[in-house]
Amino acid sequence: MLxxxxxxxxxxxxxxxxxxxxxxxxxxxxxISSAVQSxxxxxxxxAFVRHSLSALxxxxxxLQVSGLPREWDHESLELRYKENAGSVTPAQLLWQPxxxxxxxxxxxxxxxxxxxxxxxxxxPVQGTMLSYYSGLALVQGTNGRQYLVDWSDPQxxxxxxxxxxxxxxxxxxxxxxxxxxxxxxxxxxxSLQLSYVTxxxxxxxxxxxxxxxxxxxRLELSALLNNYSDTSFTQMDIRLVSGDTSRQxxxxxxxxxxxxxxxxxxxxxxxxxGEMLVQKxxxxxxxxxxxxxxxxxxxxxxxKVEKLYTLDVYGRSFGGHNKxxxxxxxxxxxxAETDLPAAPVKLFEExxxxxxxxxxxxxxxxxxxxDYAHLTMGEALAVRVERNLKxxxxxxxxxxxxxxxxxxxxxDVAVQLTLMxxxxxxxxxxxxxxxxxxxxxxxxxKVPAKSSQEISYQATYRL
Numbered sequence: 001m002l003x004x005x006x007x008x009x010x011x012x013x014x015x016x017x018x019x020x021x022x023x024x025x026x027x028x029x030x031x032i033s034s035a036v037q038s039x040x041x042x043x044x045x046x047a048f049v050r051h052s053l054s055a056l057x058x059x060x061x062x063l064q065v066s067g068l069p070r071e072w073d074h075e076s077l078e079l080r081y082k083e084n085a086g087s088v089t090p091a092q093l094l095w096q097p098x099x100x101x102x103x104x105x106x107x108x109x110x111x112x113x114x115x116x117x118x119x120x121x122x123x124p125v126q127g128t129m130l131s132y133y134s135g136l137a138l139v140q141g142t143n144g145r146q147y148l149v150d151w152s153d154p155q156x157x158x159x160x161x162x163x164x165x166x167x168x169x170x171x172x173x174x175x176x177x178x179x180x181x182x183x184x185x186x187x188x189x190x191s192l193q194l195s196y197v198t199x200x201x202x203x204x205x206x207x208x209x210x211x212x213x214x215x216x217x218r219l220e221l222s223a224l225l226n227n228y229s230d231t232s233f234t235q236m237d238i239r240l241v242s243g244d245t246s247r248q249x250x251x252x253x254x255x256x257x258x259x260x261x262x263x264x265x266x267x268x269x270x271x272x273x274g275e276m277l278v279q280k281x282x283x284x285x286x287x288x289x290x291x292x293x294x295x296x297x298x299x300x301x302x303x304k305v306e307k308l309y310t311l312d313v314y315g316r317s318f319g320g321h322n323k324x325x326x327x328x329x330x331x332x333x334x335x336a337e338t339d340l341p342a343a344p345v346k347l348f349e350e351x352x353x354x355x356x357x358x359x360x361x362x363x364x365x366x367x368x369x370x371d372y373a374h375l376t377m378g379e380a381l382a383v384r385v386e387r388n389l390k391x392x393x394x395x396x397x398x399x400x401x402x403x404x405x406x407x408x409x410x411x412d413v414a415v416q417l418t419l420m421x422x423x424x425x426x427x428x429x430x431x432x433x434x435x436x437x438x439x440x441x442x443x444x445x446k447v448p449a450k451s452s453q454e455i456s457y458q459a460t461y462r463l
Contacts, residue, residue, distance in 0.1 A: 028058030032067035032194065032231075039237040040201070040287070042225065043245070046073070047201035049233075053192040057179050063090075066174035069200045069229035076197035079177055081187050088187060090177035102151070106132045109161055114139060116147055119157030129159070200229035201287065203240055205297075205343035207364055209332070209375070212350075217305040217334060221298035221343070223279075225287060233287040240297075242341035243276040243366065270297075270339065277341050277366075298338070305334045309383050309417045310376070315401055315459050316423050323388045327379040328417055330360070336373050342366040345375055382410040383417065383447075390456075398427065399461045406454050409447040419443040419455075425462040432457045 032038075035051040057063040065079070074095075081088040109129045116125040116139060127141040137149040137159065149157045179187070203225045210218040223240055227233065270279035279297055287293070311328035318324075332347075347360035360377030367373040384407075391402040409415050421429065421441040428440065434455035435443040447453040 027056045028060075028062055029064050029066070030055035030192070032065065036190070037237075038233070038235065039239070040233055041239045041241055042201060042203040043241050044204055045202055046197050046199050048076075048195065048197050049201075050193070050195040053194060054190045055192055056187060056189045057177070057184055059184075061179040061181060061184050063177045063179070064174055065177070065194060067231060068174060068196065069198045069231045071198055071200045071229065073197040073199070076195070077175070078193070078195045079175070080193055082191045082193055083186065083188070087193075088179070088183050090179050091183070092178040093175055094178070095175040103132075103134070106137060106159075109137075109159070113162040115160045115162055116141065116149070117158045117160060119153075119155065121157065126162075198229065200231075201225075201227050201233070205240075205242060205341050207343050207345040208348065209345055210348045211305065211332075211359075216301075217303045217332070219298070219300045219303055219334075220296065221340070223295045223297055224292060225285075225295060226292045227287040227289060230289050232289045236285075236287075238281040238285050238287070240270070240279040240281065241273075241276050242270070242279075245276075270341070272339060277339050298340075300337065303334055303337075305332050307331075307415065308333055309380055309415055310420060311385050311417065312420050312422045313387070314423045315403075315421055316399065316425060316461055318387075318389055318401075323386050326385045326387065327381075328383055328385060330377045330380050330383075332362075332375040332377070333372050336367045336369055336371055339369050340364060340367040340373060347375070347377060383415055384408045385417070385419070394463070397463050399463055401459050401461070402456070403459060404454070404456045406452055407445050407447050408452045409449065412449050414446065414448050417445040417447065419445060421459060423459075423461060427460040427462055430458050430460070 030053050032051050032053070035053050037052040039050045041048040053065075055063060055065075077093065079090060079093060106129075110132050112129060114127055114129050116127060125141045125143060125145075125147070127139045127147065129137055129139050130146075131138045135151040137151075139147045139149060139159070141147060147157055149159055203223050205221060205223050208220040208222070210220075212218075270277040272278075281295060285295070308331040309328040310331055311326055313326075342363070342365050345362045345364050346358055347362070348356055349359040350356055360375075362375040362377055364373060364375060385405055386408070387403065387405045389401055390404050393400050405419070407417050419435070419442070421443075426441055429437055429443070432443065432455070434453055435445045435457065437457075438444055443455070443457065445453055445455055
């Protein structure tokens with residue numbers, strides 16, 4: 001009985017003794033897909049990614065992290081263990097062009113047996129690759145001849161490997177961190193933090209505006225999330241950030257790969273964080289590899305909108321005394337009920353038989369809640385302005401022009417026209433009839449439905 005108990009005690013001691021070794025057998029490697037917690041912050045040209053991982057370096061102090069996108073900003077990489085007394089950063093971080101890369105694979109074939117095919121060879125030739133550089137390889141054939149292989153030649157010789165081309169770990173994109181023995185002693189497995197910036201993930205906002213017959217407007221804000229990487233991002237906190245970060249976008253956009261339905265409709269375009277507008281996406285939003293998806297961020301029904309018409313004129317550039325017909329630009333104005341990010345806008349309207357047309361395109365500047373948003377479209381069709389220079393007199397260093405204009409409105413509703421004198425030499429506008437002068441250079445003209453309004457004024461310019 002005593003021997004049995006002693007044997008059991010030795011077994012338990014042995015089990016406890018080898019457990020740390022077994023735990024460290026898996027140490028030294030971690031993939032970001034096994035992250036305990038992750039967050040993703042998307043911008044219009046990049047994304048900031050942060051992972052919380054549970055991993056320890058190997059006994060030699062090395063830790064390999066795999067699963068990163070192929071493209072990431074090397075200057076943004078940060079890997080550290082968060083400890084009570086601060087943080088521990090690796091003594092060295094190493095990475096190199098890895099993954100399915102032609103140059104990496106062919107450099108790994110140097111000194112190994114290969115087989116030459118095609119390129120006018122009647123039969124395959126066995127040989128050894130002697131050297132490789134930038135798409136050119138030199139192969140020593142077993143027949144005593146040497147062959148130059150050029151991968152840029154579509155009709156040239158091709159190479160097939162007879163042995164393992166590269167080590168398995170060279171096909172895994174990742175980074176390797178090295179820690180000193182003193183650092184390894186104080187690290188905890190659940191405190192590893194990894195963050196980086198990648199251009200392979202980004203998003204863009206766009207608005208859809210629909211106007212009905214009663215003048216009410218429906219405004220919809222959507223975001224297009226793009227993941228151009230081979231990495232899937234799931235179970236993450238995802239946020240969209242809009243605003244001016246004084247950045248320079250240096251990455252080309254790729255084509256959309258796929259479109260998923262939006263998981264939810266949110267009632268706000270985001271919250272202010274400093275000068276930025278931040279929108280957190282619903283839990284469960286996923287970004288599969290090589291995908292795009294549309295997310296609905298905001299929808300406002302029955303938003304009251306004003307149709308304004310604006311005509312910019314330059315008095316001293318007017319030639320002759322003949323009448324000229326000009327078409328103002330249409331602007332939609334409404335008061336923002338929430339902060340709105342900047343984005344392109346498409347305007348949709350319905351015809352009498354129910355068909356939908358694109359009636360205009362514009363750009364909505366970033367607008368603060370409570371301010372007026374302005375959407376300037378193209379030239380008007382049913383509103384025209386006929387201007388005529390009635391008289392022009394030069395007095396000392398000034399030029400006085402007497403203007404007459406007729407504003408015509410063929411629509412079924414009354415309109416308001418803003419006539420803006422843009423001439424830099426304008427001194428004043430006086431003797432206004434049929435319009436209201438606002439400020440130095442702005443005339444407001446109200447025209448009833450299916451009617452016209454005649455105005456006149458005198459403009460004084462500096463010569």
